Amino acid sequence: MNQKNILLGHGSGGHLTHELIESIFLKHFDNPILNLLSDAALLPTAKGKIAFTTDSFVVDPLFFPGGDIGKLAIAGTVNDLAVQGARPAFLSAGFILEEGLSMETLENIVQSMAKEASKAGIQIVTGDTKVVERGKCDKIFINTAGIGLFDEEFSAIGIDLIKTGDKILINGSIGDHGMAVMSARNQLNISTKVESDCASLNGLIDSLSDFKSKIRFMRDATRGGLATVSAELCKHQNFGVRLFEDKIPVNEGVRGICELLGFDPLYVANEGKVVMVVANDVSDQMLQVMKNHPLGKDAAIIGEITSGQEGKCFMETQIGGNRVVDMLAGEQLPRIC
Amino acid sequence: MNQKNILLGHGSGGHLTHELIESIFLKHFDNPILNLLSDAALLPTAKGKIAFTTDSFVVDPLFFPGGDIGKLAIAGTVNDLAVQGARPAFLSAGFILEEGLSMETLENIVQSMAKEASKAGIQIVTGDTKVVERGKCDKIFINTAGIGLFDEEFSAIGIDLIKTGDKILINGSIGDHGMAVMSARNQLNISTKVESDCASLNGLIDSLSDFKSKIRFMRDATRGGLATVSAELCKHQNFGVRLFEDKIPVNEGVRGICELLGFDPLYVANEGKVVMVVANDVSDQMLQVMKNHPLGKDAAIIGEITSGQEGKCFMETQIGGNRVVDMLAGEQLPRIC
Numbered sequence A, B: 001m002n003q004k005n006i007l008l009g010h011g012s013g014g015h016l017t018h019e020l021i022e023s024i025f026l027k028h029f030d031n032p033i034l035n036l037l038s039d040a041a042l043l044p045t046a047k048g049k050i051a052f053t054t055d056s057f058v059v060d061p062l063f064f065p066g067g068d069i070g071k072l073a074i075a076g077t078v079n080d081l082a083v084q085g086a087r088p089a090f091l092s093a094g095f096i097l098e099e100g101l102s103m104e105t106l107e108n109i110v111q112s113m114a115k116e117a118s119k120a121g122i123q124i125v126t127g128d129t130k131v132v133e134r135g136k137c138d139k140i141f142i143n144t145a146g147i148g149l150f151d152e153e154f155s156a157i158g159i160d161l162i163k164t165g166d167k168i169l170i171n172g173s174i175g176d177h178g179m180a181v182m183s184a185r186n187q188l189n190i191s192t193k194v195e196s197d198c199a200s201l202n203g204l205i206d207s208l209s210d211f212k213s214k215i216r217f218m219r220d221a222t223r224g225g226l227a228t229v230s231a232e233l234c235k236h237q238n239f240g241v242r243l244f245e246d247k248i249p250v251n252e253g254v255r256g257i258c259e260l261l262g263f264d265p266l267y268v269a270n271e272g273k274v275v276m277v278v279a280n281d282v283s284d285q286m287l288q289v290m291k292n293h294p295l296g297k298d299a300a301i302i303g304e305i306t307s308g309q310e311g312k313c314f315m316e317t318q319i320g321g322n323r324v325v326d327m328l329a330g331e332q333l334p335r336i337c
Helices: A015-029 A069-082 A103-120 A176-185 A202-206 A209-214 A225-234 A252-261 A280-291 B015-029 B069-082 B103-120 B176-185 B202-206 B209-214 B225-234 B252-261 B280-292
Strands: A041-045 A048-057 A087-098 A123-132 A140-149 A167-170 A215-220 A240-244 A274-278 A300-306 A313-316 A322-324 B041-045 B048-057 B087-098 B123-132 B140-149 B167-170 B215-220 B240-244 B274-278 B300-306 B313-316 B322-324
Touching (some): A015 A103, A069 A103, A069 A202, A087 B048, A103 A123, A123 B048, A140 B087, A176 A252, A209 A215, A225 A313, A274 A280, B015 B123, B041 B123, B048 B069, B103 B123, B176 B252, B209 B215, B209 B280, B225 B240, B225 B274, B225 B313, B274 B280
Parallel strands (some): A087 A123
Antiparallel strands (some): B048 B140, B087 B140, B167 B274, B167 B300
């Protein structure tokens, strides 16, 4: 690149846009479909269903312990596809850049996207870049939309399959992402290391494919945290959810920052945690398989589906009480993803 | 809605996000796939290929003569699919909202999106909303990604099919969108009415389906204008492009503002113009069919593919000269779409 910083002209659609595409985007995202630079990418599909999702990423700061906006933009969309039981296959990437953004920062982010995409086995096949004047966005916003394929016949996953007695599994500790971003944003000087759990979960979910017919429902617990997923899960349903506080893994560092700043880890965002509702009879086996995966070392059975208190989520607290768990009401942590 | 303005909490993933989704997005985008609000939408597809594209929209101002950011966000992505010969079928919508944006403005934009989507016959099936603090974006940015299907066997369109003697068609006047936005932005007091040509072109392209095998290549002439499309078309190819200045339709009002402000209409963005390269033997017939469509009244054959001057685009000027037409170099009009 001849320029060290993003100019308005990089969003013009002309020479500078082409230069940016070739020297940064194609360099790192390089694949035969994207390289054609057609108005729309042509993708091979099988007959049947495909999964389609989108997410925009506005996280502040751009880099935080355990990840950055680029890694997040890939993993977030990969996870939305994977929790639908799809194999994440194709991604689009839409960039909104602030005039003056350093080319080095952009390239670091793009490199991180390429690395995570390769890890997750997904291809970035189409994209778009806009540039806005200084002060009209915050350095960089990224949108990714994703397409997932179903290699075998479509296996049903859905809230309507959930039965009383089903168990609730999570693949590890909660609150890591939110508290990692929070500590980076506020430059908290904390001795315990807190790292974002930001990761693509399709590999972990794949490792449970032997139990496919026993998975009723999956969702990644991002904004609003485990609490919001659990409350949403049973909202308007003819069953309730019971969580066990003492079973929910929370890292020491996260617990510390939460206490310090007055957050409840139950509501703090995760970016590498899947909540699964699975049949009771295989829940222990599934937990073992999860624990054998690098992203599931601290997996735990944290709750169950109940027949009482329909539509409500309760948590048995460590001191033996019962607490209603509702969705997040206001906003704890803006721009966490 | 209880709130008159967007709060940070509307991006939290909790109660306020749900309220926003239900009272604005579902209200207007209502369809069975979107209404499920799953992490990823499940879409029916046929075996074969699909087309996939994305665009972010940051136009300033949000409303301009002939359109608004919502209409643009639908038509822009619909057109990217249509020029690949695909039938636009499914859209995602990703919103980045500035804290304090009025709910009324948001709803007007969403309504406009719904109207244009319905006109184009495309469904919005999945979405995402983020909210950033006041001053960290400019009211609203919208990303749409789109999936197009091929109802019949995939019909090839591509630069490699272009032959010497092929004709270049456009469905009407150039520069309208750019100058409409420009006049709205600067509140120019101009007597001649200039309106954006912002429109979904899939209907117009469909009307030419009898000539499918005769269409070599299509592209919508957006950022960078007709000049950039024409220059891109022959870049690195073994043919050249010749444009005829006196054949290129330019509305009086657009010509006036261009002269006033020093713009070249050839480089000004369009949002409802497709440039088609078609076989010479049917070009007149195709022109007639185009002219019968409401979006093609002012269609014209504006150029041809030449064997000389490979890789270059020339324009025969009205005074009989020859001018090289290159891609847009800098940035004429930031945030035109």
